[in-house]
Amino acid sequence: xxxxxxxxxxxxxxxxxxKQVLNGLNLELKDGDFVTVIGGNGAGKSTMxxxxxxxxxxxxxxxxxxxxxxxxxxxxxxxxxxxxVFQDPMMGTASNMEIQENLAMAYRRGKxxxxxxxxxxxxxxxxxxxxxxxxxxxETRLTSKAGLLSGGQRQxxxxxxxxxxxxxxxxxxxxxxxxxxxxxxxxxxLTEQIIRQNSLTxxxxxxxxxxxxxxxxxxxxxYDGKVIYDVSGEEKKQxxxxxxxxxxxxxxxxxxxxxRMILS
Amino acid sequence: xxxVMAMFGAxxxxxxxxxxxxxxxxxxxxxxxxDMSCEGSFALGGSVSAVLMVRLxxxxxxxxxxxxxxxxxxxxxxxxxHTKLKIPAILSGILTMxxxxxxxxxxxxxxxxxxxxxxxxxxxxxxxxPEAAELGILDSTLQTWVTMGIGLVFTVAVIGLLYWYFxxxxxxxxxxxxxxxxxxxxxxxxxxxxxxxxxVISNGLIALSGALVTQSQGYADVKMGVGAIVIGLASIxxxxxxxxxxxxxxxxxxxxxxxxxIYRMIIAVVLQLGLNTDDLKLFTAIVVTIALSxxxxxxNKAVVRKRS
Numbered sequence: 001x002x003x004x005x006x007x008x009x010x011x012x013x014x015x016x017x018x019k020q021v022l023n024g025l026n027l028e029l030k031d032g033d034f035v036t037v038i039g040g041n042g043a044g045k046s047t048m049x050x051x052x053x054x055x056x057x058x059x060x061x062x063x064x065x066x067x068x069x070x071x072x073x074x075x076x077x078x079x080x081x082x083x084x085v086f087q088d089p090m091m092g093t094a095s096n097m098e099i100q101e102n103l104a105m106a107y108r109r110g111k112x113x114x115x116x117x118x119x120x121x122x123x124x125x126x127x128x129x130x131x132x133x134x135x136x137x138x139e140t141r142l143t144s145k146a147g148l149l150s151g152g153q154r155q156x157x158x159x160x161x162x163x164x165x166x167x168x169x170x171x172x173x174x175x176x177x178x179x180x181x182x183x184x185x186x187x188x189x190l191t192e193q194i195i196r197q198n199s200l201t202x203x204x205x206x207x208x209x210x211x212x213x214x215x216x217x218x219x220x221x222x223y224d225g226k227v228i229y230d231v232s233g234e235e236k237k238q239x240x241x242x243x244x245x246x247x248x249x250x251x252x253x254x255x256x257x258x259x260r261m262i263l264s
Numbered sequence: 265x266x267x268v269m270a271m272f273g274a275x276x277x278x279x280x281x282x283x284x285x286x287x288x289x290x291x292x293x294x295x296x297x298x299d300m301s302c303e304g305s306f307a308l309g310g311s312v313s314a315v316l317m318v319r320l321x322x323x324x325x326x327x328x329x330x331x332x333x334x335x336x337x338x339x340x341x342x343x344x345x346h347t348k349l350k351i352p353a354i355l356s357g358i359l360t361m362x363x364x365x366x367x368x369x370x371x372x373x374x375x376x377x378x379x380x381x382x383x384x385x386x387x388x389x390x391x392x393x394p395e396a397a398e399l400g401i402l403d404s405t406l407q408t409w410v411t412m413g414i415g416l417v418f419t420v421a422v423i424g425l426l427y428w429y430f431x432x433x434x435x436x437x438x439x440x441x442x443x444x445x446x447x448x449x450x451x452x453x454x455x456x457x458x459x460x461x462x463x464v465i466s467n468g469l470i471a472l473s474g475a476l477v478t479q480s481q482g483y484a485d486v487k488m489g490v491g492a493i494v495i496g497l498a499s500i501x502x503x504x505x506x507x508x509x510x511x512x513x514x515x516x517x518x519x520x521x522x523x524x525x526i527y528r529m530i531i532a533v534v535l536q537l538g539l540n541t542d543d544l545k546l547f548t549a550i551v552v553t554i555a556l557s558x559x560x561x562x563x564n565k566a567v568v569r570k571r572s
Contacts, residue, residue, distance in 0.1 A: 079451060
């Protein structure tokens with residue numbers, strides 16, 4: 001499904017702020033993998049997602065999606081294969097547009113947009129049903145502007161939009177980081193439900209090691225722009241947070257623990 | 265009597281300038297793009313229309329279409345400068361505006377083009393109606409009424425077109441681009457194209473307004489666009505203040521048309537009261553400031569009341 005080969009990326013080369021974020025990153029995802037990605041700050045997790053999404057292009061290396069080379073494809077052209085949920089709840093929806101208009105934008109992802117009407121009656125029916133699944137009361141507020149929703153509601157909406165046109169790959173970049181624990185839990189449950197119901201392949205970056213262990217069938221740990229630990233199946237299920245901390249220390253020989261990690 | 269005539273004149277002016285305000289609304293509010301090329305496009309529309317009528321004897325209505333197309337081209341240039349050459353938004357507009365000043369001079373070959381005795385849409389419209397004397401009114405009154413009628417027809421047509429267009433798939437993409445570009449790209453839309461599209465439509469409309477104004481005022485001038493942005497914004501803001509929060513898009517567009525008319529009425533009253541025409545631009549700035557600060561002042565009053 002996804003094959004990342006030898007990805008290199010340096011930001012601000014030849015300046016004081018030069019940072020080599022990706023160092024020969026290699027990763028392969030099979031259809032149906034739900035992979036959680038953890039790592040310290042600056043490990044390259046978000047950069048990796050941005051490379052896949054096309055926000056930045058790598059200096060070297062190849063990104064293949066189902067065999068197609070998308071390494072240098074513009075962001076909006078790749079969007080038809082991808083579903084994205086961002087860390088910032090404000091970023092996934094257009095606040096001045098109604099909930100149904102946001103969904104209508106997502107519904108047309110990958111299609112040519114012409115002078116056809118922005119939303120049809122049949123669509124509104126579809127959206128009402130889809131929103132019921134979220135169980136947030138949004139199905140009666142189709143005409144409310146997205147800006148009126150809370151952060152959690154917007155993330156749930158973004159999630160729905162990302163999965164509306166079944167994407168080849170769902171990219172979740174710390175999408176619960178800005179939410180309170182209760183809402184974060186709800187969004188994570190929704191995430192798992194949507195991934196399961198649609199049999200999606202997903203990459204979820206998270207700082208929460210408990211969640212990383214609990215969700216998904218595979219876990220990878222990144223450090224210094226490379227994958228240093230890759231575990232799946234039964235072995236992953238048996239993991240404890242302390243195991244991950246030890247693993248990190250042994251492989252990197254350094255401090256992994258910052259308060260955010262241990263406390264969450 | 266004088267003031268009544270002035271009011272009619274204001275309404276007719278308000279209508280011919282309303283399309284300018286609609287164009288400005290598209291870039292400033294919908295696309296969230298501070299497009300300064302508006303001043304150049306307005307004069308471009310006027311110049312193109314005037315020259316095609318006077319020098320090449322074109323049909324006045326066709327010159328309006330040509331003027332609109334010219335404006336669209338100007339909008340494309342601004343869009344190109346911003347999206348492909350990555351020049352900041354305001355600067356792109358300014359560059360186009362400055363370039364257009366010379367281009368407009370070139371088009372007309374001089375600083376202004378009078379439409380003496382020229383057939384315009386207004387004169388054609390008048391020709392379809394009986395003589396002013398037969399109707400028992402002054403010729404100038406008939407002129408004003410015809411101008412009003414033509415302005416109204418054009419403005420309502422444009423409002424209808426815009427209401428339809430921004431409900432289409434593409435129109436929704438343009439609206440979303442002005443609101444959250446990142447999300448739009450993530451949904452597979454080329455935001456560069458959307459910005460260019462918005463600029464093209466906006467400047468096309470602004471040039472259309474320029475052509476209408478030229479035909480109604482009887483001349484085109486390179487400087488006719490100076491201050492057009494503020495006039496456009498004044499119309500938008502006055503409309504906003506009066507209609508508070510229009511629930512749907514159509515009402516929003518109509519509020520801009522009304523705002524344009526009211527702006528002209530305020531100017532007419534103030535001129536009647538003896539304001540120096542030189543001070544007009546300062547007055548406009550003050551009016552816009554007041555209109556923009558009304559929401560803030562209202563809030564202030566409420567807070568002060570709660571405190572005491």
